Every structure is written in structure tokens, then in C-alpha cells.
Amino acid sequence: MMSGNSPDFTERLRAAGLRPTRQRVALARVLFEGGHRHVTAESLHAEVKATRMPVSLATVYNALNQFRDAGLLREVVVAPGRSYFDTNTGHHHHFYVEPDGELHDFPSDKVTIAGLPSPPKGTRLSRVDVIVRVHR
Amino acid sequence: MMSGNSPDFTERLRAAGLRPTRQRVALARVLFEGGHRHVTAESLHAEVKATRMPVSLATVYNALNQFRDAGLLREVVVAPGRSYFDTNTGHHHHFYVEPDGELHDFPSDKVTIAGLPSPPKGTRLSRVDVIVRVHR
DNA sequence: GCATCTTTTAGAATAGTTCTAATCTGCTTG
DNA sequence: CAAGCAGATTAGAACTATTCTAAAAGATGC
Ligand SMILES: [Mn+2]
Ligand SMILES: [Mn+2]
Ligand SMILES: [Zn+2]
Ligand SMILES: [Zn+2]
Numbered sequence: 001m002m003s004g005n006s007p008d009f010t011e012r013l014r015a016a017g018l019r020p021t022r023q024r025v026a027l028a029r030v031l032f033e034g035g036h037r038h039v040t041a042e043s044l045h046a047e048v049k050a051t052r053m054p055v056s057l058a059t060v061y062n063a064l065n066q067f068r069d070a071g072l073l074r075e076v077v078v079a080p081g082r083s084y085f086d087t088n089t090g091h092h093h094h095f096y097v098e099p100d101g102e103l104h105d106f107p108s109d110k111v112t113i114a115g116l117p118s119p120p121k122g123t124r125l126s127r128v129d130v131i132v133r134v135h136r
Numbered sequence: 137m138m139s140g141n142s143p144d145f146t147e148r149l150r151a152a153g154l155r156p157t158r159q160r161v162a163l164a165r166v167l168f169e170g171g172h173r174h175v176t177a178e179s180l181h182a183e184v185k186a187t188r189m190p191v192s193l194a195t196v197y198n199a200l201n202q203f204r205d206a207g208l209l210r211e212v213v214v215a216p217g218r219s220y221f222d223t224n225t226g227h228h229h230h231f232y233v234e235p236d237g238e239l240h241d242f243p244s245d246k247v248t249i250a251g252l253p254s255p256p257k258g259t260r261l262s263r264v265d266v267i268v269r270v271h272r
Numbered sequence: 273g274c275a276t277c278t279t280t281t282a283g284a285a286t287a288g289t290t291c292t293a294a295t296c297t298g299c300t301t302g
Numbered sequence: 303c304a305a306g307c308a309g310a311t312t313a314g315a316a317c318t319a320t321t322c323t324a325a326a327a328g329a330t331g332c
Contacts, residue, residue, distance in 0.1 A: 057289090080320090082216075098262065129269065130249070131265040133262040191280085193281095193320095219319085
């Protein structure tokens with residue numbers, strides 16, 4: 001249906017406390033309408049421009065940071081000099097394929113990590129990231 | 137043979153296929169004479185300059201990359217926009233303290249990771265990184 | 273000590289990201 | 303539905319980490 005619009009994304013953005021501007025709706029559509037994605041600012045910018053919606057790179061960066069802060073995305077750091085943003089915000093871990101730079105999810109519920117030492121004095125656990133680095 | 141110098145580091149560099157230049161020896165001394173370290177290019181540059189050995193930042197970057205390629209260091213990526221270099225090249229994992237940016241080792245031999253899926257088709261396992269993110 | 277090849281260096285260049293400040297737009301109010 | 307306003311977008315500058323360039327200096331082998 002989408003009588004021209006995207007009520008779902010509009011609503012989702014509003015629920016996250018973000019105005020559903022045209023650019024944010026276009027970005028949200030690209031990010032969230034299929035399955036889970038891992039994008040960089042540049043790759044997302046290229047994709048959204050291909051939909052003929054003009055969006056500046058600065059806006060892509062702004063939106064990615066806002067979406068992450070709102071809990072719609074999660075940031076993944078696996079390689080120096082580039083940030084990935086992940087539409088899968090649930091618990092999971094990653095394969096990182098070098099030198100391609102591809103990221104693949106795997107569920108964390110079948111993975112057992114035992115014997116982790118307790119956090120250093122004065123700190124609290126925030127998240128455990130497992131990155132399985134593979135190469136061709 | 138240079139009495140007063142650092143024959144161990146000279147030798148270690150030579151063994152790694154690197155000429156023991158003054159700059160590389162000075163850097164190796166700072167890096168390897170104490171216990172294990174995690175440094176950035178900037179932090180190492182500051183440290184070595186404090187020893188009154190003039191070394192350019194470009195040389196620090198060159199040396200870090202060469203040391204890593206030679207297996208003397210390992211590169212750790214935990215935060216966007218900065219690379220850490222680790223003098224501990226054995227198997228181990230990391231605590232990453234935000235927002236300080238501190239890295240702490242913990243041994244991997246007491247940690248058990250079970251249930252990891254097998255690598256994607258056409259890839260081979262290279263390394264498994266566990267990053268325990270903590271905050272104050 | 274000389275020749276040769278390597279390394280260092282200052283500064284320019286590059287890549288990813290953030291900032292600035294001017295313009296525009298979504299939303300509320302009358 | 304017209305203002306009015308706060309919030310968003312944008313081009314381009316700025317910034318940070320890193321790499322590159324090409325010229326000068328240094329290490330090594332003879
Ligand atoms: Mn960011
Ligand atoms: Mn590097
Ligand atoms: Zn993911
Ligand atoms: Zn370490």
C-alpha cells in the first residue's frame with residue numbers, strides 16, 4: 001500500500017523521537033525494509049542516492065549516529081578507519097571476511113563463553129563482542 | 137659492537153629482518169623492555185620523544201606497521217578512528233574500558249568458547265577476537 | 273672510506289568523519 | 303491554512319588518523 005508514503009517508517013522514527021523527514025524516511029526504508037544489513041556511511045549514501053532521493057553525506061552520517069543513539073542501529077568496529085552500522089540490534093556476533101570487508105551475523109544463543117574474568121575494578125560490563133576473523 | 141647500546145633489541149630487530157636503526161632500536165626499547173603494552177602511534181611517539189631520541193611520527197607509523205608485519209606486534213581494533221598496537225602477540229583477549237580507551241589483557245586459556253559456527257563457504261578461520269567492553 | 277641500498281623525514285596528500293552557518297522544512301498554533 | 307519556530311539538511315570547510323612523496327641521512331659490506 002504505501003499510498004505514496006511509508007507509514008511504518010514514519011511511525012518508527014517518531015517512536016524513536018526523530019522527526020520523520022524525507023531523508024530519514026528514505027534512509028530508514030533502505031536500512032530496515034529488507035532483512036538485516038551491515039552498512040557503512042558511504043555504502044548507504046550510494047544506495048539511497050540510487051533511489052533518486054537526494055541526501056547529502058553529512059545527513060547520512062547524522063542519521064546513522066542518531067539511529068544508533070536511538071537504539072535502531074548498532075555500531076560495529078572491526079577494521080581501522082571505517083565504521084559499520086548494523087540493523088540487527090539483538091545479541092549476536094560476527095564473521096569478518098578479510099580482505100573483502102564483509103560482515104556476517106551469527107546468533108549468540110548457541111555460543112557459550114565461559115571463564116571470562118570479572119571486569120576491572122570500578123567498571124561494569126557493557127557488552128561482549130566476538131569477532132571471528134576469516135580470510136579466503 | 138656498541139657497548140652502551142641495546143644488543144638484545146638490535147639482535148631482535150635483525151632476527152625479524154629489520155635493520156636496527158637508531159629509531160627502530162629506540163622504539164623497540166620503549167615497546168619491549170617492560171611488560172606487555174598497548175600503544176597508539178601518537179602515544180608511542182610521545183614516549184620515545186621523551187627519551188630525547190628524535191623520531192618523526194611517520195617513522196613511528198612505519199615502524200609499527202613493520203613490527204606488526206614481522207610478528208613483533210599485533211594490531212587491535214576496538215574503537216573507530218584509532219589503532220592500538222599490542223606487544224603481546226600470544227593468544228589473549230581484551231577488556232576495553234570506555235570512555236577512557238584503555239585496553240587490558242586477559243588470558244584466553246581459561247576462556248572457553250563453544251558452539252561457534254563454521255566459517256562461511258570458501259573462507260578459513262584466521263583469529264577469534266573477544267572484546268569485553270566495560271564502562272566506569 | 274666509498275658505494276649502495278635502506279631508512280628517515282617534513283610536509284603534502286588522502287580518507288573517514290564532524291563541524292559551521294546558511295537555508296529549508298516539518299510541525300504547532302491561531 | 304498561514305505564520306512562526308524549532309529542528310533538519312546542506313555545501314563546504316575543518317579535523318584526525320594515517321599514508322605517501324621525494325629529498326637528505328644513515329647503515330652495511332667491501
Ligand atoms: Mn560516530
Ligand atoms: Mn595500518
Ligand atoms: Zn550484525
Ligand atoms: Zn593485548
